[in-house]
Amino acid sequence: MPFFPSRVGARLFMALGAATLCCTFAQAQQPYKVLDHWKIGGTGGWDYLLADPAAHLLYITHGPRVEVLDTETGKPVAAIIGLKGTHGIALDADGKYGYISDGGSNDVLVFDRHSFKTVTTIPAGTNPDGIVFDPATKTVWAFNGRSNNVTVIDTATNQVVATLPVPGKPEFPVADGQGSVYDNIESTNQIVRFDARAKKQTAAWKLENCESPSGLALDKDHRQLFAVCDGKKMAVVDADSGKQLASPAIGDSPDAAGFSAKHRLAFSSNGEGTLTVVDAAHDFKVIEDLPTEKGARTMAYDSGKDRIYVVTAQLGPRPEPTAQAPRPRPAVVPDSFQVIVIGR
Numbered sequence: 001m002p003f004f005p006s007r008v009g010a011r012l013f014m015a016l017g018a019a020t021l022c023c024t025f026a027q028a029q030q031p032y033k034v035l036d037h038w039k040i041g042g043t044g045g046w047d048y049l050l051a052d053p054a055a056h057l058l059y060i061t062h063g064p065r066v067e068v069l070d071t072e073t074g075k076p077v078a079a080i081i082g083l084k085g086t087h088g089i090a091l092d093a094d095g096k097y098g099y100i101s102d103g104g105s106n107d108v109l110v111f112d113r114h115s116f117k118t119v120t121t122i123p124a125g126t127n128p129d130g131i132v133f134d135p136a137t138k139t140v141w142a143f144n145g146r147s148n149n150v151t152v153i154d155t156a157t158n159q160v161v162a163t164l165p166v167p168g169k170p171e172f173p174v175a176d177g178q179g180s181v182y183d184n185i186e187s188t189n190q191i192v193r194f195d196a197r198a199k200k201q202t203a204a205w206k207l208e209n210c211e212s213p214s215g216l217a218l219d220k221d222h223r224q225l226f227a228v229c230d231g232k233k234m235a236v237v238d239a240d241s242g243k244q245l246a247s248p249a250i251g252d253s254p255d256a257a258g259f260s261a262k263h264r265l266a267f268s269s270n271g272e273g274t275l276t277v278v279d280a281a282h283d284f285k286v287i288e289d290l291p292t293e294k295g296a297r298t299m300a301y302d303s304g305k306d307r308i309y310v311v312t313a314q315l316g317p318r319p320e321p322t323a324q325a326p327r328p329r330p331a332v333v334p335d336s337f338q339v340i341v342i343g344r
Contacts, residue, residue, distance in 0.1 A: 031288050032277060032308065035343045038074035040067055041335040046298065046311055048088040048130070048172070048256065053304030055113075059098070060311060061086035062337065066100055068116060069339065071302060071309075078116040083109060088131040088172075090140050092155050099140045099153070101128035108142050108151065110158055120158055124151040130172040136179040137196045143170035143183055150183070152199060162199040166192060172256065174218040174225070176239065184213040184227055191216070191227060191237060205242030210235040215257035215298075217266055219280060226266040226278070228254035234268055234276070236284055246284040250276040258301030258308060269310045271297035275342060292340055308342040 044063025051058050057077065060067040066080040066089060084104025091098050097119065100109040106126055110119040125144030128151065132141050139161070140153040148169060152162040168187035175181045180202075181194040189210055193203040207213060210229035217226040223239040228250060234257070236246040251270030258267040264281040273296060277288040295312035302309065314336035319328040 030344055032275070032290050032342050032344050034290070034292070034340055035307075036074065036341040038069065038339040038341065040069075040076070040311075040337045040339065042337055043332060043334045045329070045332060046313075046337065047086065048298055049300040049309060049311060050089040050091065051300040051302040051304075051307075051309065052091060053302050055095070056304070058300065058302070058309055058339070059089045060339070061088065061100070064104070071305065071307075074339070074341070080109070080111050080116050080118070082118060087127075087129045090131045090133040092133055092140075093135045093138070097155060097158075099131060099133070099142070099155075101131040101142050103127040103129055103145065106144075108140065108153060122151075122153055122158060122160060124160075125149050125163065130170060130183065132173040132175050132181065134175040134179070134181055134196045135177050136175075139196060141173055141175070141181050141183075141194075141196075143173055145169055145171075150194075152196075164194070164199060164201065166201070167204060171214045172216045174216050176218060176220055176223075180239070182216065182218065182225060182239065184216050186212045186214060189213060189229075191225060191242070193239075193242075203242055205237060205244075207235045207237070208244050209233055209247045214255045215268065217257035217259040217301075219259055219261065219264065219266075221261060222264075222280070224280065226257050226259060226268075226280075228257045228268045230254075234266065234278060236266075236280075248276075248278050248284045248286050250278075250286070251289060253297055255297035256299045258299055260301060260303065260306065262303065262306070267299065267301060267308055269297055269299035269308075271295055275299070275308060275310065290342065292342070296340055306343060310340045310342065311338065312340065313337040 049060040068078040125147035127146040128142040129145040168185040171184040173183040213227040215228040225237040250268040251274035253271030266278040268276040273294040296310035314333035315330040318330040
């Protein structure tokens with residue numbers, strides 16, 4: 001016999017469905033908070049970090065080495081050593097190799113992702129900085145901060161296949177997985193786009209109300225770029241047309257960005273000691289400015305755990321400026337380097 005719910009039952013069913021949707025939305029938008037601190041210690045500065053959700057690992061550039069942490073426990077798994085001045089990490093799609101931009105030696109170091117041992121080093125331009133793997137072409141793009149160009153590496157052979165100019169000082173890159181690579185140009189306030197298959201630049205978009213763009217994130221599904229800038233602004237840009245869609249306010253001194261595809265949230269890690277969370281699904285509204293710690297300006301988003309990792313350390317007094325070092329950085333207090341774990 002067919003079942004026909006009563007009007008009361010139907011209304012109750014609809015109410016329960018609406019409540020479920022409401023709760024799901026509320027859960028997706030609930031505030032982030034600091035969950036833990038993982039002490040690393042050691043000496044020296046740091047730059048980018050990268051989460052590998054499938055392997056439950058976190059890679060952190062730390063002066064002349066890269067720290068590898070287990071994201072289940074926060075404990076160290078390995079350290080990749082023998083470098084001079086690390087900046088960024090890229091991982092291939094096969095789980096075989098990782099790539100480290102070593103600005104101190106003008107090389108890209110290739111390591112085995114199982115043993116964490118060095119496989120080879122590949123000459124790049126001057127001071128390779130931001131680095132990204134493009135899955136469409138299986139190439140690694142290392143953007144060289146002082147020679148204003150990008151070194152393209154074929155991961156099948158670990159050989160350089162192209163060196164392309166960029167119109168200024170490059171910063172952080174992203175790849176859309178369809179054959180386009182994007183990069184912030186800090187010195188000209190632009191985002192450039194490359195065709196990874198043709199290995200040529202196809203666009204350069206001037207950013208409005210955005211000084212010195214550094215960190216960059218991408219919503220691949222909705223084709224939106226998120227560049228974090230000095231002046232406490234994030235530039236939201238259409239990844240196909242270059243049209244600027246919004247400029248939400250963020251914290252001061254950002255250096256990295258991230259994006260949650262599941263929740264459509266963009267993140268900016270800010271050196272003032274905050275993490276800004278922007279709701280990309282609802283008019284790019286800022287929904288949170290979470291206090292972290294001063295100096296925590298680089299980050300990695302872990303999509304498997306819906307966590308953000310930021311790193312910082314205690315800093316000593318800033319030295320007096322000189323002609324050779326007009327913007328000197330304060331020294332890092334030894335053994336104070338740490339990861340701040342953020343989640344919900």
